Amino acid sequence: MNSNTSSSIYKDLDPAKLPSHVAIIMDGNGRWAKKRLFNRIKGHEKGSETVRTIVRACREIGISYLTLYAFSTENWQRPRSEVAALMTLLKKFLKSEQKEMLDNNIRLYAIGQIERLPEDVRQVLYKAMTLTKKNNGMLLVLALSYGGRAEIVRMVKEIAIKTKDGSIDPDSIAPEIISKHLYTSEIPDPDLLIRTSGEMRISNFLLWQIAYTEIYVTDTLWPDFGKNELVRILQDYQQRERRFGKVGN
DSSP, X not given: OOOHHHHHHHTTSOGGGOOSEEEEEOOOHHHHHHHTTOOHHHHHHHHHHHHHHHHHHHHHHTOSEEEEEEEEGGGGGSOHHXXXXXXXXXXXXXXXXXXXXXXXXXXXXXXXXXXXXOHHHHHHHHHHHHHTTTOOSEEEEEEEEEOHHHHHHHHHHHHHHHHHTTSSOGGGOOHHHHHHTSTTTTSOOOSEEEEOTTOOOOOSOSXXXXXXXXXXXXXXXXXXXXXXXXXXXXXXXXXXXXXXXXOOO
């Protein structure tokens, strides 16, 4: 933890009951801007500041894995000017946060159709991933050009090819085999999924991985989301009993 202030915020959290993996659907940038009569880009800019705050908070708290839904496959259908602005913001964020990640032992990883990102963005992304690859304090996963259904289709194709060439026996296909062929093959499934802005939907995010994930939806718009609310959500998580389909204690 980086300061006495941070320590006081986190003092009521039980370190033994923290989720290992937190995933967040960061929603509400556009509505935040509209409420203030700003353009949507201003909302995304404010949202990127929240990303910085929450990444730092999760590292201070001791979260091992943090996955942020930054850009979906469906987001490509937004107005071209907004997509271009989002790519510029992403590139700026990746550049500005390299020192923060190195200083705080955070490793960067990305999942999704990365090949669809502009080349200049991919170069900055790969550089940041390379620079931080030896860090082991927390894994920050950015879901970029990501869609759960597209991921599952990709997995099915890979397994079908391996079944056809004989490297996988169809009778051996089990949940573990499927998990190994997803973008998240090296990452445990999320323990907690947070969605901001009050929308009660999954939005094509980690469809396979969240089978038994605890879900928390807050009405707070992403640019207004902060450390204190994150802590309250983690406290709520620590009161839950995770049964995974079994009978409780």
